[in-house]
Amino acid sequence: MRTTTLEFAKRAAILVALIPLPFLVWYLRYFLLVLVGALLVAMLLQLASEPFVRWCRLSEGLALAFAGIVILLVIATGGYLFGTQLASELQDVLSRADSAAKTIADELQRSQLGRITLSHLKGGSFSVTDILENLTKVSARLLEAVIFTVASGVYIASQPALYRRGTAQLFPLSQRRLVEETIDDIGRGLRLWLLGQAIQMCLIGTFSAIAVWLIGLPSPLALGAIAGLAEFIPYLGPVIASIPAILVAMTSGFYPALWTIVAYVIIHQIEGNVIVPMVQRRLVFIPPAVLLLSIVVVTEIFGAIGIIFAAPITVIIFVAIKKLYVRASLGQDTELPGEEAG
Template sequence: MSNFAEQSEAMKAGEVPPSATRDSLERRVFRICTVVIATCAATYVVWMLIDLLLLLFACALVSLILLTLTHALRRRCNLPFAIALGLVVLAIIGLLGAAVTFFGATIQGEFAELANRLPDAWASVQQRMQMSPLGAAVLLKAQELAPSGQAIVNLATTALAAVGGALSGLAIVLVGGLYLAAQPTLYSIGLLRMIPARARGPAAETLDAVAISLRNWLKGQALGMLFVGVATGTGLWFVGVPAAWAIGLVAGLAEFVPYAGIFLAAIPAVVLGFGQGTSTGLWTMGVLIAVQQLQGNLVMPVLQNRMVDLPPAITIFGIIASGILFGVPGVLLATPLTIVVLVLIRRLYLHEDKQEVLASGDNPPGWSSGAA
């Protein structure tokens, strides 16, 4: 009885019995350890499946493109969803087939001319550089850093393997995107059912904000790619650079990764330009700089004000971070991934509502001008 009495007195005094304290502490420690271990295990599984998740994200982007075009067609023609989606897919296939049929031979000739002229142009640039001490020193250093024959073979093998993997991944992305677009309600409801009922409403608004932001970005990016490709090809053709339209095509397609297209096009363009002569080379550099300035200071700001506003600094650091974490696929998907992260931050951390997140880039509520 003495023990019960002591326990009663201890409880009246607000004390917890040692055995109860020990049991409660053990339970809490067990629960904390379980949560920590489960979190670490889930993080490890996600990291091991990161390539699959990036592939799924790319499929979602393709699906978003198809659904955007399908809904636009339905609004104009009042067609059933399945018929509208089929017409969109057939139209895309038809446009690609027409492009290959009518422009394939021309583009092939352009790339063949580009491949034939680059060695001679590079030799001409080397001769010009040899005329100055600084140029000769640069060439000597470049020759010292040049890879060996075996290194070039290994690099070519790796590149071919990467191209094969990229083509197979592209096929999976296109087919997967089509499947997602064919039954969007099925997958969206399935995703929402994985979320607890009490959080389902806010989660649905967040997903809507992500989808609308990505759709707006895709619209603006498509127009920006078109501008870069046409402007680069036209400008280089006007100053007399060979294979101008092939370079413009590369620049336009590569502009899917912001700021990358113009730099990928700059190397062959500058080499071919200076191969034609110093004045042509200088004009080539002027065209590339002009296109980049117009794209960055006129075209994209106008598009961003109507689509989605993504600050250049955040875009650049997003590309770098995605490249470090996920490699080449991360670089290709860096900008849409950055948009998703920004929307999640604004919704979950800053607690902005859907309308605030989707507000115009001129004056987003709660953010300074130019913020995403």
């Protein structure tokens, strides 16, 4: 048996060595991103299934099925009620933002400094529509990745013990218990982080939609949705979300743009000083500098798409280091996410 396993390992190593290095690197990056996405899908399903297990006394399998149905119904209902309006508002936001960007480019062309700035930009102009057109070029590959991610997440959520045990078997027998505990700790950390992000996304999206509606900007639903979704990217997301809102406001005049800037600054001050500390104190706290540096590193490794997964990847590495290095290797006491609640 050992000989057969050794021969198989040798043949596998030879096959890997024959694969071109750029393709191997691309495949590993793709696999890791899909894996992280699948873990997030599994955590989302488990979060949605917990009320059915706790309050309805259903089995885990049946609770997961109900959770999946509820998530699909929520998405379908939201699409039916707001899909047409949201799509129309997003198109309006895109059109207005692109118009404002072109106006800014024309104004910059009138000064020497502005022309120097524009000379460093592709084509010498801003175009929001061009950016979206470039994004849609990878839509087929993105759809493929989403299908693989969701399917893998469903399988992991339905049989977590199987995949935990299978991963632990890749390590020596003496380390398997520690590996399984670490996987459980990482899963708990991701689940708590995802819950915290969902709370922040809902609050910021709602606050932003109300704020731009009070200011009188068009398409408040779309701008609120953009702000809520951008919250998934820590620190950089709010900046990204404010750009289309400010561009849309500029098409309505100076004062709407000024009030929009003030509103977004106030919202994100509330977020940074009230919402985030309150959520992180109860769920998962990662030092801001660590998270910012990880965003830079992950984006450098995985490209622009990696910024979406920078935070969950940081949670995984952060929990693993605290568990395996600080606690297991150094023997120091350190708190892991959810231990007090558990």
